[in-house]
Amino acid sequence: MNISLIGSGNVATHLAQALYDLKHQIVQVYSQNLKNAQQLASLVQAQPVYQLQELQPADLYLIAVKDSAIAEIAAQLAPLNIQGIVAHTSGSTALDAIQQSSPHYGVFYPLQTFSKAKAVDFSQVPLLLEGSSAKVIQQLDILARQLSTQVYHYSTQQRRSLHLAAVIACNFSNYLYSVADDYLTRQGVDFDLLKPLILETASKIQHHAPIHMQTGPAVRHDQGILDMHQQMLESQPQLQQVYELLSQGIMHLHMSGNKN
Amino acid sequence: MNISLIGSGNVATHLAQALYDLKHQIVQVYSQNLKNAQQLASLVQAQPVYQLQELQPADLYLIAVKDSAIAEIAAQLAPLNIQGIVAHTSGSTALDAIQQSSPHYGVFYPLQTFSKAKAVDFSQVPLLLEGSSAKVIQQLDILARQLSTQVYHYSTQQRRSLHLAAVIACNFSNYLYSVADDYLTRQGVDFDLLKPLILETASKIQHHAPIHMQTGPAVRHDQGILDMHQQMLESQPQLQQVYELLSQGIMHLHMSGNKN
Structure with a gap:
């Protein structure tokens, strides 16, 4: 052509x-x-x-x-x-x-x-x-x-739904990678250590439903760790807010009976 | 042993x-x-x-x-x-x-x-x-x-920083995958279509700084799309809030002179 x-x-x-x-x-x-x-x-x-x-x-x-x-x-x-x-x-x-x-x-x-x-x-x-x-x-x-x-x-509507889901799953994930990179750099820790974990997280959901792959303190309702993390982020209020909202989201999603 | x-x-x-x-x-x-x-x-x-x-x-x-x-x-x-x-x-x-x-x-x-x-x-x-x-x-x-x-x-402090960064970069990303899956299922669209994009997003940052890999409407300041997405999420106020906060985060991070 x-x-x-x-x-x-x-x-x-x-x-x-x-x-x-x-x-x-x-x-x-x-x-x-x-x-x-x-x-x-x-x-x-x-x-x-x-x-x-x-x-x-x-x-x-x-x-x-x-x-x-x-x-x-x-x-x-x-x-x-x-x-x-x-x-x-x-x-x-x-x-x-x-x-x-x-x-x-x-x-x-x-x-x-x-x-x-x-x-x-x-x-x-x-x-x-x-x-x-x-x-x-x-x-x-x-x-x-x-x-x-x-x-x-x-259709246009289906394509738009996919694009919105892509923004949520990918653009926002990349933002979280950036924030983690920035945070570790401030702490003098090498972001490279996180890279295998980031890749594994994305690989796992290729063959398993992401809701069944959720790990971390929020899904375990580990209030001690959640509180400690909030404290560690005290000097970064915007990141604190992201942490709070997404942790609540995880707890909410897994309470609504979606968990197996 | x-x-x-x-x-x-x-x-x-x-x-x-x-x-x-x-x-x-x-x-x-x-x-x-x-x-x-x-x-x-x-x-x-x-x-x-x-x-x-x-x-x-x-x-x-x-x-x-x-x-x-x-x-x-x-x-x-x-x-x-x-x-x-x-x-x-x-x-x-x-x-x-x-x-x-x-x-x-x-x-x-x-x-x-x-x-x-x-x-x-x-x-x-x-x-x-x-x-x-x-x-x-x-x-x-x-x-x-x-x-x-x-x-x-x-040290304990370095390990804790890494664990917090892992929660942000990985546990929260997996939550976003779950939310995207849930949203697409409601729209009758197959989540499988997103999987290559999710994997590519995690692969890209193995060799490039995530801040330089950011794409999507927020980093482009594409207000038309941001508004349309907010409207599409009208029936899911909690997800709307996640969308808003993370989009603001992206704009903020890329305004603070971190962008190349």
């Missing part, structure tokens, strides 16, 4: 490289910031552009920009009379947000966390598809299955 | 099995609940006992009971005139809590999460040691290095 990228951030970069590796032709890379467009374009032998009017015909235009900019991009694409498929890559934006962009539009959402510093193996990344017609979905499906074994046709 | 276990829960079970696999002799397994003692003892060819007075001479007694019971166990061991090393396995209990138990006492804390349902590879588990004398530490060190490549001599 001839594919152009609209955007040059983490998602655009990883998708462009994965599609390029699959021998698709990356036609153009658009970014408002020409330098960013040039940087990504050079990696995938594409033409960098910084004005949407410069977009050439392509089979697929993938919009990978921040959510708040998607509708505006779609509005700017409207007068360009695009005949290819325009698909956004967002977890939370409705399919209809890009209705104006082309007669053929869809969603191509990779449920994964992308950082420029770290390569991603797409083969296990769930790809959630939506389309303005069965034909659009079919074409996105063919492309998606070249990238991944995990391809799903999901 | 001749080793007896005081306790029959997750930590006792995994330690007993790992030491048994290393050809140490597991002499006895104590539990107040004889059935639990019998169950573990049968796995490691040990004698089950349900009264501390029945303990026979051993080189090492490992206490693996809940924190609140450790001091009482130590008090009950006091009159037994034990000559071997008595070591507890807790992250948060002071070394001195078991001072009465024997002239030779220490701490043998495996920094890992144990569930009976899941086997643990001890070789990468950090073992934190403390002892009443250099000789005790040395003997625990020899044993620890048979189990793991990650052996550290840490």
Whole structure:
């Protein structure tokens, strides 16, 4: 396929490289910031552009920009009379947000966390598809299955639920890792010691329901430790609040009869 | 070594099995609940006992009971005139809590999460040691290095800091996984789709500082998505509160100049 990228951030970069590796032709890379467009374009032998009017015909235009900019991009694409498929890559934006962009539009959402510093193996990344017609979905499906074994046709509402759950389970976990790192650094203890435990915690729930894997002082109702931890966090009131709320959450979840 | 276990829960079970696999002799397994003692003892060819007075001479007694019971166990061991090393396995209990138990006492804390349902590879588990004398530490060190490549001599305060950080980074993350699972189930979406993302989130910080791996709407200050998520959680006020507090935490952490 001839594919152009609209955007040059983490998602655009990883998708462009994965599609390029699959021998698709990356036609153009658009970014408002020409330098960013040039940087990504050079990696995938594409033409960098910084004005949407410069977009050439392509089979697929993938919009990978921040959510708040998607509708505006779609509005700017409207007068360009695009005949290819325009698909956004967002977890939370409705399919209809890009209705104006082309007669053929869809969603191509990779449920994964992308950082420029770290390569991603797409083969296990769930790809959630939506389309303005069965034909659009079919074409996105063919492309998606070249990238991944995990391809799903999901409604906007289902996709939004997954994205919210991903924020809770992943973005917030990463925040907790950061807080633990910061706390240990203040105590002169090496955060590296925690890394095997963090990995094991995420590995355990691959094959067991997380509610049955809960350990720690809150689920044991070990008030002595809970109190000691509150005291140890006395100089960090915001972290104290996080500790309190999540411990209460654990106790509440395990009291409501969910525990086996 | 001749080793007896005081306790029959997750930590006792995994330690007993790992030491048994290393050809140490597991002499006895104590539990107040004889059935639990019998169950573990049968796995490691040990004698089950349900009264501390029945303990026979051993080189090492490992206490693996809940924190609140450790001091009482130590008090009950006091009159037994034990000559071997008595070591507890807790992250948060002071070394001195078991001072009465024997002239030779220490701490043998495996920094890992144990569930009976899941086997643990001890070789990468950090073992934190403390002892009443250099000789005790040395003997625990020899044993620890048979189990793991990650052996550290840490003070009670350092060990407590690590345990608190582990609660934050791991117990709380597992709670967030549970909450995400519960939420998706209510929405009729399969939690399995999140699993690769959860694993990738934990994998990323093995080689990168977590603060530099933060993604999601909060760190992007994407108010539109943050508001939509709050609305989607309207029927679950406690989860709404968790979402709000952790999102604020992310914004705060990344404003305080920690971001690269």
